[in-house]
Structures are given as C-alpha cells and as structure tokens.
Amino acid sequence: MRRFDAIVVGLGGIGSAAAFHLAARGCRVLGLDRFPIAHDRGSSHGQTRLIRLAYFEHPDYVPLLRRGYELWRDLEARTGRRLLVESGLMMAGPSESDVIRGAIASAETHGLALARLSAAEACRRWPQFVIPAPWTVLHEEQAGYLFVEECVAAHAAAAAAAGATLETDVRVGGWRTERGGVVVTTEHGDITADRLVLAPGPWADSLLHLPAACLTVLRKSLFWYRPPASHAHAFAAGALPCFAFAAPHGFFYGFPTLDARGVKIAEHSGGRVVADPLHVDRAVDMHEQRRIDEVIAAHLPTLGTTVADHVACLYTMSPDHHFLVGLHPDHDRVAIAAGFSGHGFKFASVMGEAIADLALSGTTPLPLGFLSPSRFC
Numbered sequence: 336m337r338r339f340d341a342i343v344v345g346l347g348g349i350g351s352a353a354a355f356h357l358a359a360r361g362c363r364v365l366g367l368d369r370f371p372i373a374h375d376r377g378s379s380h381g382q383t384r385l386i387r388l389a390y391f392e393h394p395d396y397v398p399l400l401r402r403g404y405e406l407w408r409d410l411e412a413r414t415g416r417r418l419l420v421e422s423g424l425m426m427a428g429p430s431e432s433d434v435i436r437g438a439i440a441s442a443e444t445h446g447l448a449l450a451r452l453s454a455a456e457a458c459r460r461w462p463q464f465v466i467p468a469p470w471t472v473l474h475e476e477q478a479g480y481l482f483v484e485e486c487v488a489a490h491a492a493a494a495a496a497a498g499a500t501l502e503t504d505v506r507v508g509g510w511r512t513e514r515g516g517v518v519v520t521t522e523h524g525d526i527t528a529d530r531l532v533l534a535p536g537p538w539a540d541s542l543l544h545l546p547a548a549c550l551t552v553l554r555k556s557l558f559w560y561r562p563p564a565s566h567a568h569a570f571a572a573g574a575l576p577c578f579a580f581a582a583p584h585g586f587f588y589g590f591p592t593l594d595a596r597g598v599k600i601a602e603h604s605g606g607r608v609v610a611d612p613l614h615v616d617r618a619v620d621m622h623e624q625r626r627i628d629e630v631i632a633a634h635l636p637t638l639g640t641t642v643a644d645h646v647a648c649l650y651t652m653s654p655d656h657h658f659l660v661g662l663h664p665d666h667d668r669v670a671i672a673a674g675f676s677g678h679g680f681k682f683a684s685v686m687g688e689a690i691a692d693l694a695l696s697g698t699t700p701l702p703l704g705f706l707s708p709s710r711f712c
Contacts, residue, residue, distance in 0.1 A: 339365040339500075341694055342519050342528040344507050344542065346372060348379035348483070348680045349672045350534030351490035352687025353694075357532075358497035360691060365526065366501040367519070372491045373484040377536040377612070378649050379680060380484055381557045382599060383590050385577055386681040387424050387478035391437030393657070394444040395705050399685050402701065406684035407481065414489040417482065422572065422591065424478030425457060425464070427634075428581025430471040435581060438473055450474040461576070463569045465634050480577055480590055483680060490687065507535075507542070512666050530694040531669045537612035537649040539659075539673035544666075547711040548659060550674050551652045553606030554615055556623045559596035559644040566637045570598050580634055587630045596643040598635075600627050603677060606650060617647040650677035654711065660686060661707040662693055670694045671708050 339362075343354045346368040354366040370376050386404075390396040407419045428435050442449035451473060454466040466472060495501055508520040510531060517531040535542045540550040562570045569575065575591035575598070589600035602623065609615055619642075628640045653659055653674030663669035670693045672686055679686070685701065692699030 336524070337365075337526045339363045339526070339528045341365070341530040341532060342367065342517070342526060343532040343534060344510075344519065345534035345536055345538070346487075346491060346501060346503070347377050347534065347536050348487055348683040349675070349686050349690070350532065351487050351494060352683045353532050353534060353672065353690040354499045354501065355490045355494035355497060356687045356691035357694065358494050358499035360695065362695070364494065364499040365528070366491075366494065366499055367505045367507055367521065368503050369506045371503050372501070373487040375646065375648075378651065378675070379487050379536075381646050381648050382483060382593065383480040384483045384680040385424065385478070385579075385588060386419060386481050387475055389438040389442040389447050389449045389473070389475050389478075391434045391441065392678060393437075393705070394441040395702065396682075397441055397445045397447070398702050399682055402688070403682055403685035406688060407486075410486075410489050410493060410684060413493055416485050416489045418486050418489060419479065419481050420572075421477055421479040423576035424475045424579065425461065425472060425576045426475075426579040426581065427454070427457065427464070427466045427470050427472045429469065429583065432581040434579070434586065435471050435473065448476065450476075463575055463635060463637060464578070465636060474576070478577060481681060486680075486683065490683070509542070510669075512668060517668050529668065532672065532690055532694055533669060534672040534690070536673075537609070537651050539651055543663075543671060543673060545659075545663070545671070545708060545711070548674065548708065549654055549711075552609040552612055553650040553652055553677070554609050555601065555606050555648050555650055555677065556620060557599060557601045557646050557648060558624065558627050558642055559599050560631065560638055561595075561597035561641045561643040562592070562638050563641075567592070570638060580630060582630070585626065587627070598638055600630070602626060609649060612649060615647060615649065619645050652676045658682075658706045659708045659711075660689060660703055661709065662697060664709045664712045667697060
C-alpha cells in the first residue's frame with residue numbers, strides 16, 4: 336500500500352494551493368482528482384474571478400485577503416504566469432443594501448481605500464454605465480480579477496515542481512482514520528497518509544462526514560456578451576473596470592472584454608439546486624439569460640445583447656454562506672476546505688497556506704476561527 340505524508344483530495348482552486356504549500360514545506364504529498372487539472376466540471380473555471388479587499392460579506396475576511404494578494408503575487412513570480420490584474424471594481428446599489436453597507440464597514444474597520452461617488456459622478460467617469468440617481472457607487476482601485484484556470488494550473492505546476500505527486504482520473508470512494516493515520520479508498524486501491532486534506536468542491540457533502548454542515552450545490556451560469564464594433568473600445572480591458580450591481584432583484588457582476596467573446600456577466604444571487612454534480616444541465620437557461628439581458632438594458636445599454644458564449648459552474652453553499660475551513664471536528668488528522676459558497680476562489684492562495692498549517696501542526700496564525708467547521712456541530 337502506498338503511503339504519503341499528506342493526501343489532498345480535490346485539485347481545484349483550493350486543493351491545488353494546499354498541495355503546493357504542503358510540498359513546499361518538504362512533505363511527501365499526493366494530490367488526487369477525478370478530472371484533469373483546471374477542468375470545467377466544478378467551481379474553478381470560466382476565465383475570471385473577482386478579487387477585492389472591501390469585503391461586504393464580513394470584515395473578518397479582510398486580513399485573509401491581504402495575505403492572499405501577497406501569495407498571488409508570489410505565485411506569479413514563482414511560475415512566470417500573469418494571474419492577478421488590479422483593474423479596479425465599481426460597485427453600485429441602494430445605500431441601504433447589504434453590499435454597499437458591508438463594503439463600507441469593511442473599509443472603515445480596516446482602513447481601506449474605498450472611494451464613494453454619486454451616480455452622476457460615476458457615469459461621467461464611465462459613460463458605459465447607467466446608474467439610478469439615488470444609488471451609492473463605490474470604487475476600489477486595488478480590486479480586479481484573477482485568471483481562474485491559470486491560477487489552478489500555476490498552483491499545480493508549483494506543487495509538482497516542489498515534489499508533489501498529482502494524479503488525475505482517480506475516483507475517491509471514501510476515507511477512514513486508522514492506526515495513527517488516514518486511509519483513502521480509490522478505484523485503484525487504498526492509500527495511506529499521516530494527514531488528509533479534503534477540498535472536494537461540489538462533492539464535499541458525501542466526503543466530509545459532517546452531516547450537520549448540510550451543504551447545497553447550486554448551478555450558476557456565466558455569459559459573455561460581444562459588444563457592437565462601434566462600442567467595443569468602451570468595454571475593453573483598461574477602459575472598463577470590473578463592475579457589480581446590487582439591484583433590488585439580485586446581485587450581478589461582470590468583467591471587461593478580455594478576448595473575442597466580449598464582456599462576461601453573471602448573477603451571484605439565485606441558482607438552481609443540483610442533485611448530482613456529475614450530471615449537471617449545462618445548456619443555456621433562457622430565464623437566467625433574460626435576467627442578464629434586463630441588467631444590460633438597465634445599466635449597460637450600449638453593450639447590446641449578443642451572447643457569444645455561456646458556461647455553467649457550481650457553487651457549494653454552506654448554511655450561513657461562509658466557508659468551512661479547519662480541522663475536522665471528529666478527526667484531528669483531517670483538514671477541511673469546503674463550502675466556499677461562490678465567493679471563495681480569490682482566497683485560494685491563502686487557504687492553501689492555512690490548510691498546510693492546519694494539516695501539519697493543527698493550528699495556523701491566520702485568523703480562521705470564524706470559518707471553523709465546528710460551528711455547525
């Protein structure tokens with residue numbers, strides 16, 4: 336039976352980062368995934384992900400994000416890949432919305448640079464947008480986007496360069512603790528390790544052995560809209576920042592044109608429940624597309640509604656929409672990274688570091704207490 340210091344189950348955004356940080360510390364690491372590196376079956380695909388510091392979800396995320404920025408830049412230097420672009424982020428919505436109030440609270444708590452603009456000021460600066468006069472507009476210069484598949488590939492390459500063994504097309508059936516170690520069951524036989532990291536994305540619910548967490552998987556759609564040639568320059572990277580609209584009927588976000596497909600737009604709110612992550616309807620949902628069309632008509636009218644591409648991805652939602660990161664409540668040799676609820680990818684770099692800490696020593700200096708899986712026990 337093969338034995339390693341640590342096994343990482345799942346090599347998506349978080350698992351690939353954990354494999355790298357463990358291997359960089361000299362561990363004999365085995366990373367397992369049933370799909371190829373940077374695949375499109377889970378949650379870590381679709382060209383880009385937002386990254387921002389003024390975190391409306393909770394101020395406690397900000398210290399993690401600060402460290403995350405440092406680690407993304409370190410990974411860029413290590414691999415020679417372009418991963419993070421600080422294009423700026425414009426967020427607009429009613430002043431009483433959770434998004435606007437939460438972002439301001441995080442900025443004030445942590446002394447972050449966050450500009451407040453009136454709707455008229457924002458539309459003068461970015462005439463591509465139409466924003467209702469009563470709304471508040473926030474602009475964060477340090478925000479931007481990550482190239483999601485490139486980030487996963489970079490962490491995997493760095494892990495392999497540090498000595499990790501990464502194996503794909505491997506189906507993990509389960510795990511158990513046994514005689515001072517952990518045994519992982521796969522279709523190719525059992526493998527043992529001193530420590531186990533579980534980062535299985537949408538497959539978490541069946542692997543965590545943590546029924547109280549009650550994770551739900553949602554199908555989400557990403558759309559690309561090709562602007563008319565006469566307005567293409569206005570939506571290009573450099574001219575258009577990343578953007579988000581905290582509208583009363585939903586939260587929508589998007590990115591400037593980065594390739595021939597045009598502007599990427601998606602809805603963060605909503606989503607359809609997925610019973611089996613292996614069997615997901617990946618066709619265009621016309622109701623979802625109409626909701627994006629309505630947002631474009633209201634806030635980006637010169638973009639038009641020519642759909643150039645569409646993909647589906649998966650959110651793994653925790654009951655409170657915050658992450659599950661920490662040691663397993665019942666097994667101190669098992670570290671969990673799950674339930675990232677559609678806003679976790681930007682944290683992948685720092686979560687990899689934190690999970691390596693927890694797997695090797697049981698503790699981490701990073702402020703993760705509010706994300707402990709034990710809160711559901």
